[in-house]
Amino acid sequence: MKNLLLWIPMLSLSVLCFGCVSEPAMSQPSRPRVTELRRGRNLRQLNLSAEQLRQLQQIRHRKQEELLNRNLELRAARRQLRELLASDAPESEVAAQFQRVQQLAQEVNASRFEAVLEMRQVLNLEQRRQLLQALEEL
Numbered sequence: 001m002k003n004l005l006l007w008i009p010m011l012s013l014s015v016l017c018f019g020c021v022s023e024p025a026m027s028q029p030s031r032p033r034v035t036e037l038r039r040g041r042n043l044r045q046l047n048l049s050a051e052q053l054r055q056l057q058q059i060r061h062r063k064q065e066e067l068l069n070r071n072l073e074l075r076a077a078r079r080q081l082r083e084l085l086a087s088d089a090p091e092s093e094v095a096a097q098f099q100r101v102q103q104l105a106q107e108v109n110a111s112r113f114e115a116v117l118e119m120r121q122v123l124n125l126e127q128r129r130q131l132l133q134a135l136e137e138l
Helices: 002-011 032-038 050-086 091-122 125-136
Strands: none
Touching: 050 091
16 A cells, blocks of 8 residues: 555556556656556556546646646756755755755645546546556556
8 A cells, every 4th residue: 555655646647648658757767667557558447438538638638737847846946955955055045945845845746646636536436446456566
């Protein structure tokens, strides 16, 4: 179950692309099993209806840009923190930047979780169980 909690935020938007091959800008190519799931190989067993696919794709498109922008902001904040750590900047400035990085990371995770909750509403109980099982097998 702990493994599932780690995977869900990463999968939240990419799972939505059932039947298509797309790699979000924030994907992590070092995880081939996630890539397989993203491409829908394990999602076919969910037997999603055309309406469910449409709804999931709408969620994906709506959340994708928001997450992309937040991730870009987070990366820039982390880069700035690294630069501050390497400089002779006052500790208060470094600490403030660290807090900014923490805040942005929390916002990214919250946004991913919101997408998961929206997706959850589209799936029926059996589909949720099947998805959970597929994620646990990773």
